[in-house]
Amino acid sequence: MRLQGKVALVTGAAGGIGLATAELFDREGAIVVASDIEPPPKPYPSSIERVHHDVTSEEQWATVVGAIVKKHGRLDVLINNAGIIAYEPLDKLEMKEWLQMIAVDQTGVFLGMREAVRVMRKQQSGSIVNISSIWGTAAVAGAHSYHAAKGAVRNMSKNAAMTYVADGIRVNSVHPGFIHTPLTDAQEPKLNEAVIAMTPMKRGGKPLEIAYGCLYLASDEASYVTGIELNIDGGYLAQ
Template sequence: MNRFHGKTVLISGGARGQGAAEARMLVAEGARVIIGDILDDQGGALAAELGAAARYIHLDVTSEADWDAAARLAEETGGLHGFVNNAGILVPGTILGTSLESWDRVIRINQTGCFLGMRAVAPVMARTGGGSIVNISSDAGLRGTPGGFAYGATKWALRGMTKSAALDFVGRNIRVNSIHPGPVDTELLQTRTAEQNALSLAMVPMGRLGTVDEVARLVLFVLSDDCPFMTGAEIAADGGISL
């Protein structure tokens, strides 16, 4: 398939994990990708592996200046047709176990980063003729999350921000949808103890972790022209954990 021939897609947090899987799959389907992350070595190595179709840019999603630079690069690369708001961190903690400092950090990366990203790239995307934004929320944005208070707050926020942005951008031909993966086998889960991960896995009706490729295939579908009437939707790929 060559669904993304001639199209450019920006992925935040794309140096590893789900974002890296999306970058690989997009390039295989003909896209140019801009990989943004704070992991410069890993992001640079991934771009080198993917060749001329990939560029790496240092992008701390909490920095307005970094977003401006990413938007400029997209403009120079021929515009922007897709954007995956994928960067995120998981800091485990119940409400009583969450310090203000930790809360602020999670909100700033997961939620404010998503806001800054959509605000920075939408004008470029509109000038390109429109496109598709995918915000990576979580099953934690569809249900309560025991022991993940701040993380869950941000993932619910992304779900709501997606719907408001979908309405704000509808006249610019930009679709905005949220994807809600269940537990996926990436380094993110290493921030939790083995016991916490076992408890989370026990809640998944399918009884297994998701894979990065399973999420990436769904992200590509939502980015593509295969679902032109879909905007403001919340799509779960979570082994049934949010049911």
């Protein structure tokens, strides 16, 4: 029960890393609000609260966080997980594709942190975990907008960590390597095989392996941890 009594909001919780994190937090005693623009493939346990949530909407962020505070009185943990991926190189990237990526993967994180910080400053406590990527640190050919957004999340997290450290708010980023999720399962197998081949452990990760990293950062066990990049990547970034 490492999160006993804590109120946690997990975005992008209909599948993959978000779903694994929401379910793990629930097992660890948290009051979990799971948000996504899509419903989960199967119902959540009755103890998890589901909310429809478009992370690109400023109004919906205010509504979702406001409802959590009204019902539970606080917000202790935010997991900014909702995201999309695309692989267009710079010269073939259309403006609408660029704007969509930035809206979901970067602006969604900004809006989430802003709403959470406004609550957590009043509490003088809280933990924010932003899901970046190995490609927020290292680069491969193509995927220009994804690299841009995830790289921004990396530094946005550090900025917020330094800005609000005196308010008892911890902000960290998690950088997954290749993880088997519905998002990656929908990709070309050859693309997935190429990333796994570049991973020293020679396998893809499981969503639960990322969820356990989020659990540590959300818990009081990480009370002296802020501004870090937690790489959970099978050794990819150690090369």
